[in-house]
Amino acid sequence: MDIKAIGIVGAGQMGNGIAHVMSLAGYDVLLNDISEDALSAAVELMSKNMARQVSRGKITDADQEAALARIKTTQTLTDLGQTDLIIEAATERESVKQAIFEDLVPHLQPHTILTSNTSSISITRLASRTDRPEKFMGFHFMNPVPVMQLVELIRGIATDEATYAACKQVVDRLGKTAASAEDFPAFIVNRILMPMINEAVYTLYEGVGSVQSIDSSMKLGANHPMGPLELADFIGLDTCLAIMNVLHDGLADTKYRPCPLLTKYVEAGWLGRKTQRGFYDYR
Numbered sequence: 001m002d003i004k005a006i007g008i009v010g011a012g013q014m015g016n017g018i019a020h021v022m023s024l025a026g027y028d029v030l031l032n033d034i035s036e037d038a039l040s041a042a043v044e045l046m047s048k049n050m051a052r053q054v055s056r057g058k059i060t061d062a063d064q065e066a067a068l069a070r071i072k073t074t075q076t077l078t079d080l081g082q083t084d085l086i087i088e089a090a091t092e093r094e095s096v097k098q099a100i101f102e103d104l105v106p107h108l109q110p111h112t113i114l115t116s117n118t119s120s121i122s123i124t125r126l127a128s129r130t131d132r133p134e135k136f137m138g139f140h141f142m143n144p145v146p147v148m149q150l151v152e153l154i155r156g157i158a159t160d161e162a163t164y165a166a167c168k169q170v171v172d173r174l175g176k177t178a179a180s181a182e183d184f185p186a187f188i189v190n191r192i193l194m195p196m197i198n199e200a201v202y203t204l205y206e207g208v209g210s211v212q213s214i215d216s217s218m219k220l221g222a223n224h225p226m227g228p229l230e231l232a233d234f235i236g237l238d239t240c241l242a243i244m245n246v247l248h249d250g251l252a253d254t255k256y257r258p259c260p261l262l263t264k265y266v267e268a269g270w271l272g273r274k275t276q277r278g279f280y281d282y283r
C-alpha cells in the first residue's frame with residue numbers, strides 16, 4: 001500500500017515531533033488539535049527545531065522549507081478521514097483515545113490505517129472499538145522524536161500483515177528502526193524503562209540518595225544520557241504514573257506498584273518540565 005498523506009491527532013510534544021519527521025521524509029501531513037493555539041505553537045516549534053537541524057548541517061534550508069510546506073493544520077478531526085494513515089497522539093487517557101477513534105471511523109476511506117502512539121494502552125482494546133481492527137496497530141515513537149532512532153510497532157490481536165508491512169515501510173522511510181512488540185501492557189520500552197524510573201523514585205523516597213546523587217549515579221555509573229529523575233521530568237510524571245498503573249493493573253503484580261512519592265507529585269500538579277516543577281525546579 002502506498003502511503004502519501006498522514007493525519008496526526010494531537011499537536012503536543014509527541015504529535016509535533018511526529019509531524020516534524022514525517023514532513024521531512026516527504027509525507028503530506030495533516031495535523032489536528034482542538035486548540036488553535038496548540039497548532040500554531042506546534043508549527044513554530046517545528047520551525048525552530050528544523051532551523052537547529054539546518055544550523056548543525058543535518059538538513060538544508062530547502063529541506064526545511066519543503067517540509068514546512070507539506071504540513072497543513074486543522075481543528076476539524078474528521079478532515080483526517082482523507083489521509084492514508086492516521087497516528088493518534090492525544091492525551092494518554094483511554095477514554096479520550098476511544099472517543100477520537102469513534103468520531104473518525106464514519107469519515108475514513110476504506111484503505112485508511114489507524115494507529116495510536118500510546119505508550120501503554122492495549123492496542124487490541126482500542127482497535128475493537130473501530131470498524132477495522134485488522135487495519136489498526138500501535139505506532140510508538142520515543143521523545144524527542146527527531147532524535148530517537150526507535151519506533152515500536154505493536155500488533156493488536158487482529159492486525160493483518162499488510163498493515164504491519166505498510167507501517168514498517170513508513171518507519172524505514174523515516175530512517176528509523178522498528179522494533180516489533182506484542183500487545184501486552186506497556187509493550188517493550190516502557191515495560192523496562194518505567195519500573196527503573198519508579199525504582200529511582202523509591203530510592204529517593206526511602207532516602208537512599210538525593211535527586212542529584214541518584215541521577216549522577218545512573219549517568220556516570222551506567223552511562224545513561226539522562227538520570228532517571230531528570231528523564232521522568234522530561235517524559236512527564238503524569239505519563240510515568242499512568243504507565244505504572246497500566247503495568248500494575250494489567251500484570252497484577254505488586255512489583256509494578258507506583259511509588260507513593262510519584263503519586264504525590266502528580267497530585268500536587270508537579271508534572272515535570274511541562275509544569276516547570278517536578279523532581280527539579282525549572283522556574
Ligand code: CAA
Pocket residue numbers: 049050052053056058118119141142143144145146147148189190193225226231235239
Ligand atoms: N528536535 C530536533 N533535534 C533535537 C531535538 C528536537 N526536539 N532535541 C535535541 N535535538 C538534537 C540536538 O540538535 C543535538 O543535535 P547534534 O547531535 O546534531 O548536535 C542532539 O539532539 C543532542 O541534543 P543536545 O546537544 O541539545 O542535548 P543532549 O546531548 O543533552 O541530548 C537528548 C538531549 C537527546 C534528549 C538526550 O539527553 C537523551 O537521549 N536523553 C534520553 C531521552 C530518552 O530516553 N528518551 C526516551 C524517553 S521514553 C519515551 O519517549 C517513551 C514513552 O512512551 C514515555
